[in-house]
Amino acid sequence: MLIGPDAPIAFESKLRGSHMAHVYDFYKPNLASEYPVVDGKLSQTCYLMALDACYKYFCHKFEKLEGKQFSINDAEYFVFHSPYNKLVQKSFARLVFNDFTRNASSVDEAGKEKLAPFASLTGDESYQNRDLEKASQQVAKPLYDAKVQPTTLVPKQVGNMYTASIYAAFASLIHNKHSALNDKRVILFSYGSGLTATMFSLRLREGQHPFSLSNIASIMNVGEKLKSRHEFPPEKFVEIMQLMEHRYGAKDFVTNKDCSLLAPGTYYLTEVDSMYRRFYAKKPKEAPCENGAVANGH
Amino acid sequence: MLIGPDAPIAFESKLRGSHMAHVYDFYKPNLASEYPVVDGKLSQTCYLMALDACYKYFCHKFEKLEGKQFSINDAEYFVFHSPYNKLVQKSFARLVFNDFTRNASSVDEAGKEKLAPFASLTGDESYQNRDLEKASQQVAKPLYDAKVQPTTLVPKQVGNMYTASIYAAFASLIHNKHSALNDKRVILFSYGSGLTATMFSLRLREGQHPFSLSNIASIMNVGEKLKSRHEFPPEKFVEIMQLMEHRYGAKDFVTNKDCSLLAPGTYYLTEVDSMYRRFYAKKPKEAPCENGAVANGH
Incomplete structure (x- = not known):
C-alpha cells in the first residue's frame, strides 16, 4: 500500500x-x-x-x-x-x-x-x-x-x-x-x-x-x-489438494519444480529437507523452466 | 510497559x-x-x-x-x-x-x-x-x-x-x-x-x-x-511434561482444576471441548479453590 x-x-x-x-x-x-x-x-x-x-x-x-x-x-x-x-x-x-x-x-x-x-x-x-x-x-x-x-x-x-x-x-x-x-x-x-x-x-x-x-x-x-487462468478437470484439482494436504507441515521431500504455470519472476519451493529447512528457486523472466517447459505466466 | x-x-x-x-x-x-x-x-x-x-x-x-x-x-x-x-x-x-x-x-x-x-x-x-x-x-x-x-x-x-x-x-x-x-x-x-x-x-x-x-x-x-516456588521431585516434573505434551493442541478433555499452586486472581484452563473451544475459570482472591484446597499463591 x-x-x-x-x-x-x-x-x-x-x-x-x-x-x-x-x-x-x-x-x-x-x-x-x-x-x-x-x-x-x-x-x-x-x-x-x-x-x-x-x-x-x-x-x-x-x-x-x-x-x-x-x-x-x-x-x-x-x-x-x-x-x-x-x-x-x-x-x-x-x-x-x-x-x-x-x-x-x-x-x-x-x-x-x-x-x-x-x-x-x-x-x-x-x-x-x-x-x-x-x-x-x-x-x-x-x-x-x-x-x-x-x-x-x-x-x-x-x-x-x-x-x-x-x-x-x-x-x-x-x-x-x-x-x-x-x-x-x-x-x-x-x-x-x-x-x-x-x-x-x-x-x-x-x-x-x-x-x-x-x-x-x-x-x-x-x-x-x-x-489467463488455466482450466483443470476436477480430478486434477483433487489430486493437487491431496498433495498439498500430504505436504502441509511435512519434511524430507522435493517438488517436481514444474513452474510452467507460474508468472515470470515467481519464487517457488523446490525442497524441504530432513530438518524442515525450505529451499526456493526463482522462475526467470521469460525464459525456459528447469523442466524445459516454456514460461507462459501472465 | x-x-x-x-x-x-x-x-x-x-x-x-x-x-x-x-x-x-x-x-x-x-x-x-x-x-x-x-x-x-x-x-x-x-x-x-x-x-x-x-x-x-x-x-x-x-x-x-x-x-x-x-x-x-x-x-x-x-x-x-x-x-x-x-x-x-x-x-x-x-x-x-x-x-x-x-x-x-x-x-x-x-x-x-x-x-x-x-x-x-x-x-x-x-x-x-x-x-x-x-x-x-x-x-x-x-x-x-x-x-x-x-x-x-x-x-x-x-x-x-x-x-x-x-x-x-x-x-x-x-x-x-x-x-x-x-x-x-x-x-x-x-x-x-x-x-x-x-x-x-x-x-x-x-x-x-x-x-x-x-x-x-x-x-x-x-x-x-x-x-515462594515449590520444589517437585523429577518424577513429578516428567509426569507434568507428559500431560502437557499429550494435551498440546488436543481437544475433548477437562483439567483437574487444581489451582492450589496458582496466585490469587489467575485464570486457568478447565476444559477444551470437542470443537476445540477453550473454557477458563479464575482463582478467587484468597478463597478456597474448586477442589477445596486453600489458596497459597504468592
Missing part, C-alpha cells in the same frame, strides 16, 4: 464503526492441518450481527458529523468481506432492512410495505427468518445491482480469498467503474472471524498520473489476469 | 546496533509439537556472530556521537538474552576479545598478553577456538563479576525463559542494584533466532515515586517470588 498526499483513494477517517466479540465461528485450532474448524450457521449470524453493530455506529458517526440521517443512498458503492456471494447479497439486504427499521430514505413505499410484516421481529429472530431474508433481498435488488454488483467480479470468479476478499471486491469496483468514481463515496465492511469487524468509508477521485484510478485499473489488469 | 516523561529507565536511542540474517538455528516447523528444532552449535555461533556485528555498529554509533572510542568501561552493566548462563559468560568474554582486537581501554597489559596468541585468528576460526574461549573468559572474569553477574539471578534460577530472558536479566539487575543505578548506563543485547539481534543502551536514574527504581524493585519483589 502506498501512502501519500493527494491520494486518489482517501479514508474518511471520521466515518468508522467497529465491533468485536469472542466467538468460535471459524478458527484454526488444529495446527497440523491447513483447514479451519467452521461453525457455518454461527459464522453467518455473527457476520450479520457484526454488520448491524458496525452500521449502527457508522450511522451514528455520520449523523453527528453531518447533522442529518444516513441512508444507503449517501454512498455510491458498498464493498463487503466476501467469503461467498450469497452472504454479500444477504448482507446488503440486511443494510436495507436496517434502513427500513430506521425509517431512512433509501426504502420507498413499496419496499416499506414488503418489509412491514417483519418490523416487530426481535434481533435474534430476524437473523433466522427466511421470509425476511427473501423479502429484503427483493426490496434491495435494484440498489444491489447499482451499488454492490460491480464489486463482486473477482470474489465470484476466484472464490473465497479470506482476508484478501474485501480488497478483491474493491479491486473489482475499480476495474469496472474507474472512470466513473470521481468524488464518489465507497463504504467497506471488513470482517475477521473470532471476531472483529469495521465499517469504514473511502472518498475516491481520479487523481494525477501515475496515481490515478484509471492507471491503477490499467496496471491491475484484472480482465487479462482472469482470462 | 509504561511510557511517560522523566522515566527512570530511558532509551539512549542514538546508541543502537542491529543485525539480521536468514538462518535455521532454532525454529518451530512442526506445528503439532510445542518443541522447537534446534541446531545447537549453529545457534551458538549465530548468537556470537550477531553479538560481534551489533557491537561493531554500536561502537561506531557511539564514536560518531561522542568523538571517542567506546570500550566496555563506558557502560556500568551488560544484560544479555540469556538462554543459559554459559552463553552469557561466553558472550561477555567475546565483547572483551572485541575490545582487545579494537585496542580499546578495557583490556590491560596482562589481558593483552593472554589474548595475543589469538590476534590473527579469522572470525570463523575464533568462534570455534576453545583456547580463545578459555583465555578470554579468564581475562573477562573481573569485569564479568562487576558488570554482568548482578544480571544473572533470575535466568539462572528460572532457566530459559526465551523471549523474556533479557528482561528477566534486567529485572535481576534492578533487584540487585536499584539503589546504585542512578545515572548509570546499561547495555542490553537482544537476540531472536532466525535471526534478528539488537544491542541498545539505557540510561537509568532513581526517578520520582511511584516510578522510582526502588519502588519498581519493591513491587517486583523478586526475592519473595523466587522463595
Whole structure:
C-alpha cells in the first residue's frame, strides 16, 4: 500500500464503526492441518450481527458529523468481506432492512410495505427468518445491482480469498467503474472471524498520473489476469489438494519444480529437507523452466 | 510497559546496533509439537556472530556521537538474552576479545598478553577456538563479576525463559542494584533466532515515586517470588511434561482444576471441548479453590 498526499483513494477517517466479540465461528485450532474448524450457521449470524453493530455506529458517526440521517443512498458503492456471494447479497439486504427499521430514505413505499410484516421481529429472530431474508433481498435488488454488483467480479470468479476478499471486491469496483468514481463515496465492511469487524468509508477521485484510478485499473489488469487462468478437470484439482494436504507441515521431500504455470519472476519451493529447512528457486523472466517447459505466466 | 516523561529507565536511542540474517538455528516447523528444532552449535555461533556485528555498529554509533572510542568501561552493566548462563559468560568474554582486537581501554597489559596468541585468528576460526574461549573468559572474569553477574539471578534460577530472558536479566539487575543505578548506563543485547539481534543502551536514574527504581524493585519483589516456588521431585516434573505434551493442541478433555499452586486472581484452563473451544475459570482472591484446597499463591 502506498501512502501519500493527494491520494486518489482517501479514508474518511471520521466515518468508522467497529465491533468485536469472542466467538468460535471459524478458527484454526488444529495446527497440523491447513483447514479451519467452521461453525457455518454461527459464522453467518455473527457476520450479520457484526454488520448491524458496525452500521449502527457508522450511522451514528455520520449523523453527528453531518447533522442529518444516513441512508444507503449517501454512498455510491458498498464493498463487503466476501467469503461467498450469497452472504454479500444477504448482507446488503440486511443494510436495507436496517434502513427500513430506521425509517431512512433509501426504502420507498413499496419496499416499506414488503418489509412491514417483519418490523416487530426481535434481533435474534430476524437473523433466522427466511421470509425476511427473501423479502429484503427483493426490496434491495435494484440498489444491489447499482451499488454492490460491480464489486463482486473477482470474489465470484476466484472464490473465497479470506482476508484478501474485501480488497478483491474493491479491486473489482475499480476495474469496472474507474472512470466513473470521481468524488464518489465507497463504504467497506471488513470482517475477521473470532471476531472483529469495521465499517469504514473511502472518498475516491481520479487523481494525477501515475496515481490515478484509471492507471491503477490499467496496471491491475484484472480482465487479462482472469482470462489467463488455466482450466483443470476436477480430478486434477483433487489430486493437487491431496498433495498439498500430504505436504502441509511435512519434511524430507522435493517438488517436481514444474513452474510452467507460474508468472515470470515467481519464487517457488523446490525442497524441504530432513530438518524442515525450505529451499526456493526463482522462475526467470521469460525464459525456459528447469523442466524445459516454456514460461507462459501472465 | 509504561511510557511517560522523566522515566527512570530511558532509551539512549542514538546508541543502537542491529543485525539480521536468514538462518535455521532454532525454529518451530512442526506445528503439532510445542518443541522447537534446534541446531545447537549453529545457534551458538549465530548468537556470537550477531553479538560481534551489533557491537561493531554500536561502537561506531557511539564514536560518531561522542568523538571517542567506546570500550566496555563506558557502560556500568551488560544484560544479555540469556538462554543459559554459559552463553552469557561466553558472550561477555567475546565483547572483551572485541575490545582487545579494537585496542580499546578495557583490556590491560596482562589481558593483552593472554589474548595475543589469538590476534590473527579469522572470525570463523575464533568462534570455534576453545583456547580463545578459555583465555578470554579468564581475562573477562573481573569485569564479568562487576558488570554482568548482578544480571544473572533470575535466568539462572528460572532457566530459559526465551523471549523474556533479557528482561528477566534486567529485572535481576534492578533487584540487585536499584539503589546504585542512578545515572548509570546499561547495555542490553537482544537476540531472536532466525535471526534478528539488537544491542541498545539505557540510561537509568532513581526517578520520582511511584516510578522510582526502588519502588519498581519493591513491587517486583523478586526475592519473595523466587522463595515462594515449590520444589517437585523429577518424577513429578516428567509426569507434568507428559500431560502437557499429550494435551498440546488436543481437544475433548477437562483439567483437574487444581489451582492450589496458582496466585490469587489467575485464570486457568478447565476444559477444551470437542470443537476445540477453550473454557477458563479464575482463582478467587484468597478463597478456597474448586477442589477445596486453600489458596497459597504468592
